[in-house]
Amino acid sequence: MHTKIKFPSKRLMLSLFICSSLVILLLNFNEASNISFTFNVFCILSGLAITFLFFVPSAIIKKRTNLDFMSFAHLKTPSAIVFISAFYSIYFVWTAEYFLLGYTDMFVKKLNSEANIYVVALILLAVCSYAAHKGLNAVTRCGIFIFAFSLIAFILIFSGNISNLDFKHYGFEFSGNYNNFIENTSYFMTTSFIAVIFACVSVYIKDFKTKHTAVTLGFIALLFIITMLFVWFALGSYGNSQEYSFFTLSKSSHLGVVNGIDCFYLSVSTLSVFLILSIILCCISKSTGKSGSLNIILLFSLIIFILYICSNQFNFVKEIMTNHYYFNAFSFAAAVLVPTVYLFVFGRKSYV
């Protein structure tokens, strides 16, 4: 179902919020013992502030022309659209790999060590292909339900950990060094992929206001900060012994007689990765100019799957795919560099 009907900007932002939540659900860096909670908050805010800046070029294009960057590029440089499409397709394939590898890694380590990761990836891609074929509108509608469930899950997990909070052992001092700052900030900056998604699909939204982006990033920051608060003050050193601290948080939450609600973690992380991959496949089909074409979606799903197999067979490929420095650099190029060039060259004459 690919209609020309535009949907509200708030709904896209809601979906992007859920996509970003996967970054914190797959939080996997082991903090050095001398990095404090306030330092991490500073890193979160820095990372998300940079993410907000990544939105600026595509937001300007949207405000001026009511188009997304892909449509704008198609309009201004029809001859170069092949290169632009190829560039963004490669970016989205990388993004899909980044999250797929992270999710399956978590799945095997935390949820089911005997699961066949190739089957998990294949089924996930098949389901996401079906969703992408139905269109971005349907996917973002589904995002409303995912958001409602995720909200309940987050509330349950956080409220179940309130009794574990221990402010005596850990304080609010600000301690950390430059390397920690770079590493942590670059990790939280991986949310900048949502700026690239926005650059690709903002033509489908109506009533866009810049404050929607700011509010969304604000809520993302809030979620990240609350998570770090609980990871730091409720889990403490226990949380550092394991990867995927959010999983440990879900395991340590208790609500009355119920101890541990990691089933909610499984559900929320699966729903988030489903939403990310579906939106990415929508973006890929949009960037190729054949929005909703099942053949294009299946083709790229196959490419992602083959690349996934390669990543698992060859370690160096996996290291490149999951390196957040490279990913952020690519996001910068996709969200800032290319659109800014177009804005400077064509932007002044493009007021609607």
Next chain:
Amino acid sequence: MFKKLFCAVLCLSMIFVCGCTNSKQIDKAALAETVTVSEANGKLIYTFYLLSGEDKPQGVSVTANSFREACTLAKEKYIPDLRLEKFELLVVNEKIYSRVLKNDLKYMSEESFFSPLSYVTLCDENTIKIFEEDKNAPEQIEEYILLLKNKNDAVNINSLSVYNSFAENKDDEIYISYFNSDEELKVSYIKIIL
């Protein structure tokens, strides 16, 4: 038509390739609820008490140098379907805690199947023996631990708080619950120093 056929073949092959083989069926899974750590003839004995509907407690004893080793050995030789996701209580004999407690807690913190809220307590010899006779002993112990925590907030009762106290406490001393049953089961807390 071709697409539907392709999807059907794909689904069927996926069903056969995965899923069914690694199920942990509820009737076959051996879920360990309590583990007691004691000593005999200089060797450490880890006893796994499994959840069951029997009247008498079902315990399987394994001789090992650590909890990690005991779990591996138990799975390989005695309880192939052993699952620790329902593990709730670690009971360590007071005479050997200094040898095992820190390492065992480190093992529990590294493995995702352990709940951070599993209770950890020390006890005397007689209390260890209660577990062999009374099926309701773990429930009783947990109730006493919670009552103790309500009276004294400084006591560390679960693996999360005990592990964190080990990690953060510079004096290497923490308060932990202790059971003795000379005449009847009593709970108190002791200060342990590592």
Next chain:
Amino acid sequence: MLIIGDIMYNSLSENIKTLKKLFANSADFTVREMVLNGTSTVNAAIITIEGMCSKEVIALSVINPLLSFDFGVKTPDEIIDEVKRSVLTSSEIVEFETLKEAVTFSTSGFAVLAVDGTDRMLAIGVQGFSFRGVSEPESEVVQRGSREGFTEPLRINMTLIRRRIKSPDLVFETVTVGSNSNTQLMLCYLQKSVSPELLNKIRKRLDECNLNTVLASGYLSEYLEDSNSKSIFSGVGISERPDTVCGKLTEGRVAILVDGTPAVIIVPHLFVEEFQSVDDYSNRPYYATFIRILKYLSFFIAVFLPGIYTAFAQFHPEYFPTGLLIKTSESISQTPLPVLLEVILITFVYEIMREAGLRIPKPLGHAVSIVGALVIGESAVSAGIISSSTLMVVATAAICSYVTSALYPPIMILRFIFVIIGGIFGLWGIVLTTCIVLINMCSKTSIGVPYMSSLAPFSLRSMRDVFIRADWKSLAKRTIKVQKFPETEDV
């Protein structure tokens, strides 16, 4: 095979002969020939289908006046005009000029008057076929609402709606479908509320109906649904209650009455409507809200409980609370089948019993319930074929599915799917299948209106009648027309 054409002969005998051939000398094709009084004798005939007309009414209102009247020197055409104007006492007289219409009218219970020497005929309304009286619909029982339900004859159903909406806005538009059955439909709408584009779409889809025979409203459902949004959920609503239909009409929807069936089609149809009933608007708001929430919960339990139970029992036993885990494990360990097969078996047997209960003659109904209770409830558990915990789960889901009985077909299908997926892939599989179902529902439209309207696309204004039932003062402030829902296509 004689094809019904537009030709009507001037000769009475030719017309009668042609009609007899068309009806293949059917035993219920009746011709009452007569001679009309006048200066010159004119032959005429009353053509009826036996059983469709009231013999007393024909005799009193048609034959008697015709035979008593002196037509003087009138020509056959003038006789037709005179009869239409001042001879007959019937309230409905329609003039027509084709044999095709003669067939249609006679098979609809009209008496057809043919006069020798003219190619015009009159259809006189003297219907007298027997039909079921107005009674409470068994599929939509309410506590406080009306006890009237639709019946088979179209005219009576029209009356039931007209009595509730006494407004000239209410329009009935005739459509005929079915090349063999010539089934009459009525498109019913409020002209100030309905969207003209919506009406046009519905008319176009009914035109595209290429069925030979239309015997029930369900035949038309597939033609009315949007072709690009296939789903196990229906985009077409069905109701047997006039009060429900009238409520929907005020929201800009269109009702389609089908002759011969009490089930009325209402389009567009949304998911949230399955949880609304007439009782909600008669009861107090707090109670209605409680019942609404109960319905939503029951829906989720009916769909997900067996699947989640299977997934937990096969893959995640640690998610059961400890006490329940021990009991469930004990009961399952005593049965020979894996949990997945057990759940499928019990669900299947339950469906067989449900279907048998629907079809079985009433005197034998008690035997079915006894067999069901004893065979499944007692003996199978005692014999160790099935476990009591599995039986409890399936029974709970089955009872919950009747809270929203209109959704029973999709609930049943989804339940099976989730059980199979849960048994093979565990909770992860259930989550992904839920995503597939959600996407399917979110992409579905009903005559251009998103099927999940009010929820997705989210409409805060509509929330006063979705999970809660706001009081009438706020509901009455502004009726939300269906074409005004966000992201509705071209209507």
